[in-house]
Amino acid sequence: MSFLRALVGTLRSTRHAPRLAEGLTPDDDVLLDAPDERLAPALVAAALGDPEPAAKLLATTRDAAEWEDRDRYVTRLATFAYGRGEWLERWREVAPRDPDALLVSAQLAVRRAWESPARAERLRELDPLLRRLAGEAGRDPVPWRLALDHARGAHAGHAVFEGLWEQALLRSPHHYGCHVAALKYLSAQWYGSHRAAFDFAEQAADDAVDGSLVRALPVRAGYEALRPLPGAGRDRAAEPVADGPRIDRAADRGRALSAAFAAGDPWPAEARNLLAYVLVARGRWAEARDEFGRTGPYATSFPWAVGGHDPLRRFLATRDRTRTELARRTPLWERAGGIPGRSGPRGH
Incomplete structure (x- = not known):
């Protein structure tokens, strides 16, 4: 049969x-x-060592309060800089206090810290930078999303996390990235x-x-x-859900x-x-x-x-x-x- x-x-x-x-x-x-039609030209220019289109793109999202697009673009630009970062270094050289360059750099630094064997320690070293970015971000929820991701990997307690979450909600009550960060923590x-x-x-x-x-x-x-779950030691697919x-x-x-x-x-x-x-x-x-x-x-x-x-x-x-x-x-x-x-x- x-x-x-x-x-x-x-x-x-x-x-x-x-x-x-x-x-x-x-x-x-x-x-x-x-990439979408806005991000693609910025990535092409970055590949050629020119950070100006990326700078203009992120400045536009910040001025227009396009927070969902801004979050996506920051993440994608940092991912690109992970393997090809010369354009970001040049951006930082010509505009060392540009908030968008600092945000992309912080996203990249958090990613590298997450991949380190000493993840929690490396992430804690970034705490002053992230606090400063968040404190100077005004209405922008993206630095707070980054702070939430950072807090999870740095083993922040529930009280610390809840404080960050409240600040994120004040900036944008329905921001998808911040909600995903909170869900991961929970x-x-x-x-x-x-x-x-x-x-x-x-x-x-x-x-x-x-x-x-x-x-x-x-x-x-x-x-x-x-x-x-970590340390489960079995194939979850074989277990009843x-x-x-x-x-x-x-x-x-x-x-x-x-x-x-x-x-x-x-x-x-x-x-x-x-x-x-x-x-x-x-x-x-x-x-x-x-x-x-x-x-x-x-x-x-x-x-x-x-x-x-x-x-x-x-x-x-x-x-x-x-x-x-x-x-x-x-x-x-x-x-x-x-x-x-x-x-x-x-x-x-």
Whole structure:
């Protein structure tokens, strides 16, 4: 019987998998962490050693209070400077007190400290710099997001963290990056629990304005609940997921948010990649296939790079697996119209 089941599954996959590729971006056209039309010229100029476009871009986001864009750009510019930092050094030389240059430099310094074997000690050394940046930032919540990330790695106590969180909220009550930083602190991976993370994420999503990526925060809590805890010593995928119903409700909320954006929109790309990851982990193959369709050409390093994986290769492999699993679960006589695995008219 196991041989027969395997044979039927193979026949189903052969029949349906090619059709399930319709509407998906071809593998060769998928982009990893593609910059938007504002960031791309700044990165090209930085590659040529010119920091001026990056400086103008961040100054624009600061003056226009475009905090979500600003946070993304600071992170991406620091990531670029991690491997090619000459342009940032030049920027610091010509404008040593430029707040945007200092912010990118601080983001880069925090990343390097996080990667150090002496992480907590290295992060604590950065405390005076981050406090000064945050204190001089005015309405900008990005330095406070950076301070929250720093505090988690430096083993700051709950009172310290809550103080930073309150200051972040005063600047921008619905800033996605600050909420993600707080959620990480509250997760079971760090200083909280799955329940604390879900409670925080669900309340934040309830309070968020329409279209805010904070509405996808419960999906991030679901992702954290799926991860193996440090020192667990076992494959978490083989364990029953006690938070399964809560993860599924989070995924439903994430799907509703994703549907509010056009397919192929780069803005919610990371949220959609994360949602697809969680749906696959929950075995929700038809919905995962939909989400891979909505991502369009935009793959993101998170969550696919976690664990040292090649993120683009893992994204594509998981997308292929989703099609295969969905095809294997579709009756051979499913009519060619429509998506396999869903209710609808059938033929012979």
